[in-house]
Amino acid sequence: MESEKRLLERIRSKEATIGVIGLGYVGLPFAVEKAKVGFRVLGVEQNPDRADRVNRGENYISDVNADELAELVREGRIAADTGFDRVPEMDVIVICVPTPLTKNLTPDLKYVESVAREIAPRLRVGQLVSLESTTYPGTTEEVLLPILRSSGLELESDFFLAHSPERVDPGNKRYTTKNTTKVVGAVGPASLEVALAFYSQTIERVVPLSSAKAAELVKVFENTFRAVNIALVNELMLLCDCMDLNVWEVLEAAFTKPFGIMPFWPGPGVGGHCIPLDPHYLEWKAKEHNFSTHFIALAGEINRRMPEFVRDKAWRVLNRHGMAPSCAKVLVLGAAYKRDLNDARESPAVAVIRLLEKAGADVCYHDPFVRAIVDVDVEMQSVPLTEELLKQQDLVIIATDHSTVDYDWVVAHASRVLDTRNATKNVKGNRERITLL
Numbered sequence: 394m395e396s397e398k399r400l401l402e403r404i405r406s407k408e409a410t411i412g413v414i415g416l417g418y419v420g421l422p423f424a425v426e427k428a429k430v431g432f433r434v435l436g437v438e439q440n441p442d443r444a445d446r447v448n449r450g451e452n453y454i455s456d457v458n459a460d461e462l463a464e465l466v467r468e469g470r471i472a473a474d475t476g477f478d479r480v481p482e483m484d485v486i487v488i489c490v491p492t493p494l495t496k497n498l499t500p501d502l503k504y505v506e507s508v509a510r511e512i513a514p515r516l517r518v519g520q521l522v523s524l525e526s527t528t529y530p531g532t533t534e535e536v537l538l539p540i541l542r543s544s545g546l547e548l549e550s551d552f553f554l555a556h557s558p559e560r561v562d563p564g565n566k567r568y569t570t571k572n573t574t575k576v577v578g579a580v581g582p583a584s585l586e587v588a589l590a591f592y593s594q595t596i597e598r599v600v601p602l603s604s605a606k607a608a609e610l611v612k613v614f615e616n617t618f619r620a621v622n623i624a625l626v627n628e629l630m631l632l633c634d635c636m637d638l639n640v641w642e643v644l645e646a647a648f649t650k651p652f653g654i655m656p657f658w659p660g661p662g663v664g665g666h667c668i669p670l671d672p673h674y675l676e677w678k679a680k681e682h683n684f685s686t687h688f689i690a691l692a693g694e695i696n697r698r699m700p701e702f703v704r705d706k707a708w709r710v711l712n713r714h715g716m717a718p719s720c721a722k723v724l725v726l727g728a729a730y731k732r733d734l735n736d737a738r739e740s741p742a743v744a745v746i747r748l749l750e751k752a753g754a755d756v757c758y759h760d761p762f763v764r765a766i767v768d769v770d771v772e773m774q775s776v777p778l779t780e781e782l783l784k785q786q787d788l789v790i791i792a793t794d795h796s797t798v799d800y801d802w803v804v805a806h807a808s809r810v811l812d813t814r815n816a817t818k819n820v821k822g823n824r825e826r827i828t829l830l
């Protein structure tokens with residue numbers, strides 16, 4: 394088919410223009426990756442501040458190399474807009490917008506739908522649309538396709554449609570977009586061929602699947618796998634707490650077995666844009682088939698309760714020293730949901746802060762990467778981490794194990810530390826001050 398042939402040529406010769414819709418944690422690194430190999434990238438970002446920053450060559454995502462971005466913008470390889478007028482210039486349109494949950498934990502596809510409604514009237518012959526956002530099996534065909542079809546164009550001859558879930562692990566230096574195997578599913582053979590050609594340009598290994606639906610399930614299953622295993626070690630931690638055993642010692646020993654087991658660690662709960670949300674996408678879709686996903690429900694229940702356990706353990710530490718939680722000064726160390734990131738979305742550290750404040754404690758936080766928290770019931774600025782601050786606290790709770798923090802120094806100056814991440818594993822002195830989760 395002529396349109397397919399032409400698009401394949403443009404992709405293989407890197408003459409194709411790549412549109413990236415949503416320049417966030419997924420979209421901006423993706424845009425840089427494509428521009429680096431020679432594609433021209435046009436971003437669409439509804440947040441005008443983010444779009445302006447991209448056009449000034451200013452980085453705001455930790456996984457992006459700031460110098461690389463600045464250089465690519467200077468060379469005219471990346472530009473951003475807040476609107477969709479330049480969609481016809483794009484050969485490939487990659488959608489990287491959020492897929493959150495509603496208050497009732499059901500999928501909220503308003504961003505994907507609104508983007509599709511903007512693209513449809515501007516769609517032209519010879520374009521590939523690929524959805525990268527994480528979502529339930531069926532979204533590409535059941536939600537995206539009908540909207541794109543309203544353009545009057547024919548699928549598989551005029552335009553092509555695929556789903557290739559982003560698997561990026563923010564902050565992971567070993568596995569980046571380039572060396573993380575990509576799975577690709579499409580709504581027809583021509584779409585699959587074009588999508589495979591596109592992703593193979595920048596990614597070392599691309600695995601084709603028989604449908605977009607299968608690719609969608611791959612991604613939600615991966616995150617469900619993490620959620621369930623984290624819940625399992627969290628439950629073990631709760632049991633170890635009852636048995637007066639050190640869960641970290643037990644797990645470290647268990648993970649010395651070279652087969653049949655893999656490491657997951659307990660903590661104050663799960664956070665970020667993926668693990669707390671994605672399994673619910675699958676849970677919701679399963680209900681359409683009168684199917685109950687028991688593991689998802691159980692894992693969600695255990696992981697959601699972890700911040701409460703941290704609060705209760707903090708109260709136990711304070712009570713042991715004759716202190717009432719309502720008069721205690723508590724420093725929460727780390728607000729990001731994960732080590733060395735500046736992302737506090739759904740962070741369990743924020744949930745812990747909320748619970749401590751609710752009980753009347755005088756709470757502050759320090760995070761080298763998260764300067765301010767603006768969340769439901771919590772609005773705070775990070776305070777500087779000083780010797781004096783540590784000495785003033787009745788309790789320091791390590792909620793995120795950032796590698797830039799000197800934990801020897803923290804324990805040396807704090808009177809009591811509740812460590813929810815085993816960040817103090819190598820601290821030698823004053824270990825009697827440390828309580829592990």
Ligand SMILES: NC(=O)c1ccc[n+]([C@@H]2O[C@H](COP(=O)([O-])OP(=O)(O)OC[C@H]3O[C@@H](n4cnc5c(N)ncnc54)[C@H](O)[C@@H]3O)[C@@H](O)[C@H]2O)c1
Pocket residue numbers: 414415416417418419420437438439440443489490491492504507508525526527528559560561562563666667
């Ligand atoms: N962050 C991760 O680690 C990660 C990893 C894998 C997959 N994902 C998935 O990728 C998707 C995007 O996640 P993210 O973390 O990059 O989100 P994000 O919030 O960091 O970025 C999304 C961007 O899209 C923009 N946007 C929203 N609606 C738009 C619209 N109509 N037009 C243009 N721009 C719009 C937002 O302003 C934002 O900048 C989600 O489905 C997420 O589940 C995320």
